[in-house]
Amino acid sequence: MSDELQARPSQEARQWAMFCHYAAFLGLVFPFGNLLGPLIVWQIKRESDPFVDRQGKEALNFQITVSLALLVSLMLCVLVIGFLLLALVSAGALVLTVIAGVKANEGRDYRYPFTWRPLK
Structure with a gap:
């Protein structure tokens, strides 16, 4: 049990990792x-803790993926299906961002599904 407690990030690191995910709501x-918020928080705090660095990259990678999906959906609005895709991508991004923030606050690494990861 003591190994589990040692491996857990500090409260401050967990809080900043959560902010990396929730900063995406600046897109509202x-x-x-949604890109600038996680980027700024990650750039400021990435060197303070490896957990914050990992979660900041994950949040930024997800928001890059969401932005690309929204762009494709917007182009598909010409074919009407884009409107449905815009709603689905937006709702999925909202739900997954909230889940990621909660997991980060618990000190657990969260990996978004269906995410392109240009930042390693």
């Missing part, structure tokens, strides 16, 4: 905020 305030 201004364009590309």
Whole structure:
């Protein structure tokens, strides 16, 4: 049990990792905020803890994937199916971002499904 407690990130690291995920909600305030929020938090805090670095990269990779999916969906609006895809991608991103933030706050590494990972 002591090994489990030692491996767990500090409260501060867990909190910053959670902020990396939740910073994506800046996209609700201004364009590309979903990319800028996680990028800024990750850049500021990535060297403070390896857990924050991993979760910041994961959050940013997911938001890059979401942005690309939204762009494709927007182009498909010409064929009407894009409107449905916009709703599905948006709802999925919302749910997965909340789950990731909760897991990060628990100190657990979270990997988003269906994510392109250009940042290693």
